Amino acid sequence: MADCSPATPAPARKLLAGGSGTARKVASAAALGFDLDDAGHFFSGLWQLIKAKATELAAYTATLLAALARKADELLPPETRSETLRRWLHVAVTVLIPAVLGALALYCLARCCWRCCCSARAARRRTMMVAPGRGGARMPRGVFEDNPRLYFRDLRAGKPLDQSILY
Secondary structure, rough: OOOOOOOHHHHHHHHHHHHHHHHHHHHHHOOOOOOOOHHHHHHHHHHHHHHHHHHHHHHHHHHHHHHHHHHHHHHHHOOOOHHHHHHHHHHHHHHHHHHHHHHHHHHHHHHHHHHHHHHHHHHHHOOOEOOOOOOEEEHHHHHHHHHHHHHHHHHHOOOOOOHHHHO
């Protein structure tokens, strides 16, 4: 109880009765001007601010939706609204939906082709192998597999490996 001083607030004195290190930290925080009872007021003020901002956001959203509704009434007057919407629906069903589905099918086909053909060939071209008959020199496997006859003709002719194909 030697830690308790007259300047320590009452709630902190209650915590200091045990004499633990945590109690000393609470007492030093109280000496710095932070009171645990005021923490509730801080969060209460924060909650009030959040509620005020949410109210402002709701009012702004309601104003925006009302403006959009007025604009929709200008573009689609109630007298001709059903006929105009029927025309737009007809255009959507006969033109837009098939166009979107066709574009989606083309995209899927192109992606499948790229995955199956192009990326496999590129991966094969990047895979390295030991060049036959070249004393341990390495070369891309794809170059060899594309034309092994040309490779062995160049080997018998004594031509060196083309440096451009190695990278």
